[in-house]
Amino acid sequence: VISNVVYTDPLALFLSKTAEFVPQLGPRFGLDGNKVMPKNGGVESVETAIKMARYYGWKKKNIPDGKQEIIVFNNNFHGRMITVISFSSQSKYRDGFGPLTPGFVSVEFGNLDAVKAAVNKYTCGILVEPMQGEGGMKIPPPGFLQGLRKIADDNDLLLMLDEIQVGLGRTGKNFCFEHENIVPDGLILGKALSGGLIPLSVFITNTKLMDLAFDKGSDGSTFGGYPLACVAGVAALEVLQEEELAKASEVQGEKLKQSIMKIAGRSKHIKEVRGKGLFIGIEVKNRDAMIFCRKLLDLGIIVNDSHGHTIRISPPLNISDDETGFLIKCLEEVFLK
CATH class of the missing domain: 3.40.640.10 (Type I PLP-dependent aspartate aminotransferase-like (Major domain))
Structure with a gap:
């Protein structure tokens, strides 16, 4: 030392x-x-x-x-x-x-x-x-x-x-x-x-x-x-x-947020989607965010909740298009089925 x-x-x-x-x-x-x-x-x-x-x-x-x-x-x-x-x-x-x-x-x-x-x-x-x-x-x-x-x-x-x-x-x-x-x-x-x-x-x-x-x-x-x-x-x-990761965060984050908002429009569980870049929150209606976090974990997605009501979506800044697509697919699985 x-x-x-x-x-x-x-x-x-x-x-x-x-x-x-x-x-x-x-x-x-x-x-x-x-x-x-x-x-x-x-x-x-x-x-x-x-x-x-x-x-x-x-x-x-x-x-x-x-x-x-x-x-x-x-x-x-x-x-x-x-x-x-x-x-x-x-x-x-x-x-x-x-x-x-x-x-x-x-x-x-x-x-x-x-x-x-x-x-x-x-x-x-x-x-x-x-x-x-x-x-x-x-x-x-x-x-x-x-x-x-x-x-x-x-x-x-x-x-x-x-x-x-x-x-x-x-x-x-x-x-x-x-x-x-x-x-x-x-x-x-x-x-x-x-x-x-x-x-x-x-x-x-x-x-x-x-x-x-x-x-x-x-x-x-x-x-x-x-x-x-x-x-x-x-x-x-x-x-x-x-690697211009701030710009990558802006671009991938906007695509991800728009996709999540489309899911929210079809889901009975989601109250609000908010965030900027790859800092996105999904607030659920019944303060049971951890239930959805566990379901996502079973699909291979690691997320956490905040105050019991909001799922925190903060993937790596270098997330690829394929990985973003996989995350969206898992969110659809959890919130729409």
């Missing part, structure tokens, strides 16, 4: 490639590029983002330390560590693990008026999934991210997006925020960042913000940014770009 205290070539390559792959974040803080903080599991990078927002509130907004508040959203999922479960809507993640961490205000996902009402003198940031996966494959109303961007700018808040599930081509764009032509101040990536091979996540932000909050030794991770993970990360980003 090479400690990440030692600067290695794979780490340098990965940090550089990741920082440049992402658009300039937080442009109101300057155009000197991005900086990347590597960690292991995604929740570690979520907590890094929380630290960033709290430090900004204390250092730049003069919020008394310990009074900082971050706006989050109902039915969120950002991981299962103690600070993050403290603002979860799900009792199964919270019960028995108190005392929980204060400093979060949760509002309805997609409701800009609720966000505006939650802002006060202690608010330092907004943490949001651009589309909710675990929360039910929820797509917010058009203009939601643009509205959050304006609220953050008007109130000097850091807008931080958790794209662990929906980034890196999943929704038909390299980044989910590109659907609304905004850029956040901070971005969290994971899962697909190493092709699912090695634990790897990152928090990315404007260079000036990263330098403001974190000095040598003020944050870090024993295995965060270790050489093997960085090699996998570089390879995954190269494949994403060279």
Whole structure:
């Protein structure tokens, strides 16, 4: 094991490639590029983002330390560590693990008026999934991210997006925020960042913000940014770009969604189909999604449910036409026969 205290070539390559792959974040803080903080599991990078927002509130907004508040959203999922479960809507993640961490205000996902009402003198940031996966494959109303961007700018808040599930081509764009032509101040990536091979996540932000909050030794991770993970990360980003997987997700996702909507029109079980790219949810009427998941498993399709009512369809970004056809055939078998 090479400690990440030692600067290695794979780490340098990965940090550089990741920082440049992402658009300039937080442009109101300057155009000197991005900086990347590597960690292991995604929740570690979520907590890094929380630290960033709290430090900004204390250092730049003069919020008394310990009074900082971050706006989050109902039915969120950002991981299962103690600070993050403290603002979860799900009792199964919270019960028995108190005392929980204060400093979060949760509002309805997609409701800009609720966000505006939650802002006060202690608010330092907004943490949001651009589309909710675990929360039910929820797509917010058009203009939601643009509205959050304006609220953050008007109130000097850091807008931080958790794209662990929906980034890196999943929704038909390299980044989910590109659907609304905004850029956040901070971005969290994971899962697909190493092709699912090695634990790897990152928090990315404007260079000036990263330098403001974190000095040598003020944050870090024993295995965060270790050489093997960085090699996998570089390879995954190269494949994403060279094989144009975001575009492939857009094209295959649209075909798949249209086919599923046709099935929904003939099925007595389906309530709604929603999603973008290869991030598609099938909501069923009787909250018995897992029954259909098990039937699909018997046919060779691995899917999961969300909240008991929605089947999550998230195939590999390089899914072929033949594989898409097989998936559609299995869905017809389960929902129409």
